[in-house]
Amino acid sequence: MAKALSADFWASVKKDYEKGLSQAELRKKYNLSPSSLANKIKRSGWEITQSQKEAISAFSEASGKISAEFGKANETQKAEIINRINTIIDDCEIMASNRHLAKRFQARILDGFNDGMFESSKDIKAGTSALKDLEYIANPKPSVEVNQSQNQSNALIKIEFVE
Structure with missing residues (x-):
C-alpha cells in the first residue's frame, strides 16, 4: 500500500x-x-474558474511578449522594464495587504455592533470612514467629478472621470 x-x-x-x-x-x-x-482534485473540489483560466492565459501571453521585447532592449530600457515590473508587484502587495486589513477591520466593526462597543453614531461614522479609506486604497478607481451648471431653465450635469 x-x-x-x-x-x-x-x-x-x-x-x-x-x-x-x-x-x-x-x-x-x-x-x-x-x-x-x-x-x-475531484475529492477536494479544486476548481479554476473560466475567468481565472483566461487571466492566466492572458498573463502568459503578455509575459511572453515582455520577455521577447526584454531580449531586444538595451541596458537602460531593461532597467526601466525591471523598475516598472517591481512597481506593479509592490502595488499588488499593497492592495492585497489593504484588502486583508479591510476584512479584519470589517470584522472588528461587526464585533463592535454585537458587543455594544460603539457608544454613539459618531463612533460608527469614524469606523466606517476609516473602512472607506482602506477600501479606496485597496481598490483604486478613477474618481468621479460632478460639475453642475445652469443652462437657462435646464440643469446640465457633466461627469468626468479623473485618474
Whole structure:
C-alpha cells in the first residue's frame, strides 16, 4: 500500500494548480499518477474558474511578449522594464495587504455592533470612514467629478472621470 501524502505536499500541489499548471505538469513535477491527482482534485473540489483560466492565459501571453521585447532592449530600457515590473508587484502587495486589513477591520466593526462597543453614531461614522479609506486604497478607481451648471431653465450635469 502506498504511503499517504502529507497535507503540506497537497497544499504545494494545489498552489501550483491554482497558478495554472496543467495536470500533466503537476504529475511530472510531483511524481503523481494520473488517477491520484485527478481523484484529489475531484475529492477536494479544486476548481479554476473560466475567468481565472483566461487571466492566466492572458498573463502568459503578455509575459511572453515582455520577455521577447526584454531580449531586444538595451541596458537602460531593461532597467526601466525591471523598475516598472517591481512597481506593479509592490502595488499588488499593497492592495492585497489593504484588502486583508479591510476584512479584519470589517470584522472588528461587526464585533463592535454585537458587543455594544460603539457608544454613539459618531463612533460608527469614524469606523466606517476609516473602512472607506482602506477600501479606496485597496481598490483604486478613477474618481468621479460632478460639475453642475445652469443652462437657462435646464440643469446640465457633466461627469468626468479623473485618474
